[in-house]
Amino acid sequence: MLNYFASSLHLGLIALQLVLVTSAEAGFYQRSPSLILLLLMSFYAVAALLNQLTQLCSSQPNQARYIKPLIPTIFAFMLILAWQSIVEGYAISPVLLPAPSSIFDALINNLPILWADFRQTYLKAVLAGYLLGCASGFLMAQWAVKSAFLRQGLVPLGNFMSAIPIVGIAPIMVMWFGFDWQSKAAVIVVMTFFPMFINTLTGLQSTDALHKDLMHTYAASKSQTFFKSQLPQALPFIFNALKLNSTLALIGAIVAEFFGTPIVGMGFRISTEVGRMNMDMVWATIVVAAVAGSLSYGALALLEKSLLFWHPSFRGNNKH
Amino acid sequence: MNSNSTVRKWLPLVSLIVIIIAIWYLAALIMNGNQLIQNLERKKQDWTYSQILSQAYQVKRPMLPAPHQVALELKKSVFDTSVNSKRSLVFHSVITLNSTLLGFVFGSMLGMLIAIGIVHNKTLEASLMPWVIASQTIPILAIAPIIVVVLGALNITGVVPKAVISMYLSFFPVTIGMVKGLRASDTLHVELMHTYNASVLQTFWKLRWYSAQPYLFASLKVAIAAALVGAIVAELPTGAQGGLGSRLLSGSYYGQTQQIWAALLMAALLGSILVWLVGLAETALLKRRGGLTNA
Numbered sequence: 305m306l307n308y309f310a311s312s313l314h315l316g317l318i319a320l321q322l323v324l325v326t327s328a329e330a331g332f333y334q335r336s337p338s339l340i341l342l343l344l345m346s347f348y349a350v351a352a353l354l355n356q357l358t359q360l361c362s363s364q365p366n367q368a369r370y371i372k373p374l375i376p377t378i379f380a381f382m383l384i385l386a387w388q389s390i391v392e393g394y395a396i397s398p399v400l401l402p403a404p405s406s407i408f409d410a411l412i413n414n415l416p417i418l419w420a421d422f423r424q425t426y427l428k429a430v431l432a433g434y435l436l437g438c439a440s441g442f443l444m445a446q447w448a449v450k451s452a453f454l455r456q457g458l459v460p461l462g463n464f465m466s467a468i469p470i471v472g473i474a475p476i477m478v479m480w481f482g483f484d485w486q487s488k489a490a491v492i493v494v495m496t497f498f499p500m501f502i503n504t505l506t507g508l509q510s511t512d513a514l515h516k517d518l519m520h521t522y523a524a525s526k527s528q529t530f531f532k533s534q535l536p537q538a539l540p541f542i543f544n545a546l547k548l549n550s551t552l553a554l555i556g557a558i559v560a561e562f563f564g565t566p567i568v569g570m571g572f573r574i575s576t577e578v579g580r581m582n583m584d585m586v587w588a589t590i591v592v593a594a595v596a597g598s599l600s601y602g603a604l605a606l607l608e609k610s611l612l613f614w615h616p617s618f619r620g621n622n623k624h
Numbered sequence: 625m626n627s628n629s630t631v632r633k634w635l636p637l638v639s640l641i642v643i644i645i646a647i648w649y650l651a652a653l654i655m656n657g658n659q660l661i662q663n664l665e666r667k668k669q670d671w672t673y674s675q676i677l678s679q680a681y682q683v684k685r686p687m688l689p690a691p692h693q694v695a696l697e698l699k700k701s702v703f704d705t706s707v708n709s710k711r712s713l714v715f716h717s718v719i720t721l722n723s724t725l726l727g728f729v730f731g732s733m734l735g736m737l738i739a740i741g742i743v744h745n746k747t748l749e750a751s752l753m754p755w756v757i758a759s760q761t762i763p764i765l766a767i768a769p770i771i772v773v774v775l776g777a778l779n780i781t782g783v784v785p786k787a788v789i790s791m792y793l794s795f796f797p798v799t800i801g802m803v804k805g806l807r808a809s810d811t812l813h814v815e816l817m818h819t820y821n822a823s824v825l826q827t828f829w830k831l832r833w834y835s836a837q838p839y840l841f842a843s844l845k846v847a848i849a850a851a852l853v854g855a856i857v858a859e860l861p862t863g864a865q866g867g868l869g870s871r872l873l874s875g876s877y878y879g880q881t882q883q884i885w886a887a888l889l890m891a892a893l894l895g896s897i898l899v900w901l902v903g904l905a906e907t908a909l910l911k912r913r914g915g916l917t918n919a
Contacts, residue, residue: 351747354747354750354751355747357747357750358746358747358750361750362746372750375747375750375751376750376751376752376753376754376755378751379751379752379755380755399773399777400773400774400777401774452636453636454636455636456633456635456636456637457636457637457639457640458640460637461637461640464892464896466849467849467892467895467896467898467899468849468891468892468895468896469849469852469853469856469857469891469892469895471853471856471857472856472868472869472872472887472888472891473888474872475872475873475875475876475884476881476884476885476888478876479687479876479879479881480655480687480688550761551760551761551763554761554763555763555764555765555857558763558765558766559765559857559860562765562860562873563873563876564876570766571765574765574766574769575769578769578770578773583770583773586766586769586770587770589766590762590763590766590767590770593762593763593766594758594761594762594763594766597761597762597763598758598761600761601757601761
């Protein structure tokens with residue numbers, strides 16, 4: 305009963321803060337500094353609420369599936385609320401830091417522009433480069449796993465490449481392949497090739513020799529052995545590379561657009577809008593990039609889960 | 625026997641590098657040759673293949689400079705120019721190195737702090753961990769200009785904005801590795817600490833910290849490479865006056881291909897040296913604990 309009372313008090317505090325932010329005129333912290341206390345109290349309220357939810361998670365494991373995603377959501381909500389309150393409350397110039405609400409406005413009002421940028425950067429450059437880079441890394445690993453000579457030459461080279469900033473080749477690629485998306489795709493191919501190569505190779509080498517012998521006693525053909533035994537065992541490593549590459553690819557495309565691009569694309573948008581001090585538009589582009597990045601990462605994680613449900617690393621999760 | 629095995633170890637790598645350099649020379653010949661032919665044809669001049677062949681490696685602004693041209697440019701800008709000159713690559717490397725190291729130190733400290741918080745507090749884990757992972761799906765370059773503008777308005781300029789971007793890239797591997805490492809201590813040992821009635825602090829300093837070290841160093845190697853990428857990338861949109869990133873940018877503006885390649889090679893060298901240094905520290909520390917254990 306007491307618990308119930310406390311949590312409704314916490315919710316009330318957060319609601320009060322929300323009302324303050326939406327209704328008060330900008331600059332309210334400058335007029336009455338004591339209002340900041342409410343923000344601090346709502347911080348405390350959110351922390352207490354999150355604590356309760358975590359405890360609920362461990363005491364009622366059946367419903368943990370529904371409660372668990374709530375916790376990071378509330379956490380992010382509080383951060384955005386604090387951001388909005390501080391920007392509004394101290395009337396911070398939008399050139400410095402735009403409020404979340406104005407970023408949202410910019411996002412909604414500029415959807416056609418943002419969609420064109422997204423298509424140029426993501427649907428053309430990132431997808432083409434990602435597919436080509438991952439596929440060639442995968443094929444090269446197939447080849448290297450059979451030849452010790454190739455392996456001993458390529459693995460040190462791959463390790464060396466992981467230590468160096470490959471995005472630096474962007475100006476060269478722009479010079480070779482022109483301003484359009486092909487040069488961005490070329491940067492991504494080089495960036496994604498080596499992680500895929502090294503991971504696939506490690507995965508294929510970690511396959512159990514006993515399994516191979518078993519497939520041999522079944523008189524399995526080479527392709528059967530590969531698809532039914534070796535590839536599934538290497539999949540966790542391959543998915544690691546796929547997930548890593550999905551974030552690398554977006555970075556590569558945006559960096560390459562700084563070295564020259566037609567007047568469309570996310571990197572171009574960011575650099576021009578920073579120059580024009582339209583920070584809300586810059587942030588809107590970042591939101592698009594973050595959503596695109598998170599969705600592709602999430603999609604890969606889901607695919608991994610559906611393909612690797614049998615793997616110990618996923619079976620183990622059900623217990624917690 | 626011993627020398628035989630070293631030969632066997634190095635032969636593939638050396639032959640691969642020789643093949644790459646041969647391809648490089650051939651590609652330089654074809655790409656620069658084509659450029660030359662186009663130029664000459666535009667001027668309506670006659671040309672012969674032997675003429676192209678002799679000039680292909682001496683073009684002033686080649687599409688692809690041959691390896692020896694890059695090496696010459698590297699030598700010129702590293703050894704033949706004074707270190708304080710703006711034409712010296714050492715000068716630019718030091719600028720990049722400064723923000724890399726600062727960002728790396730901040731990033732690893734932040735990463736460790738977050739990891740310690742996550743391991744000891746379930747609420748923190750549930751609320752923070754998804755966002756730590758999501759933070760890496762935001763393309764870092766996208767926030768570089770913003771960080772520079774915001775910090776510039778607060779009168780923070782120079783090395784700090786770049787270091788912040790390095791920090792953003794390098795904290796992630798440290799957090800992930802450290803969480804794994806802090807949880808990797810033997811269950812029996814944890815229970816033993818429990819029977820000793822050890823406090824959380826004692827368990828941390830006498831047990832968890834040691835189980836985390838091998839994981840920590842594996843992550844630090846990734847983190848320092850990431851910090852270098854962050855520093856170079858941060859120099860692009862910030863209009864930095866110096867640094868390897870600004871060398872790349874100015875080289876690309878003025879079509880100075882040799883300058884781009886030399887800066888790229890320098891960055892590669894810097895990256896591998898930094899990773900090697902962390903590896904050295906790792907070996908030294910883990911040796912004291914009784915040899916390398918593969919984490």
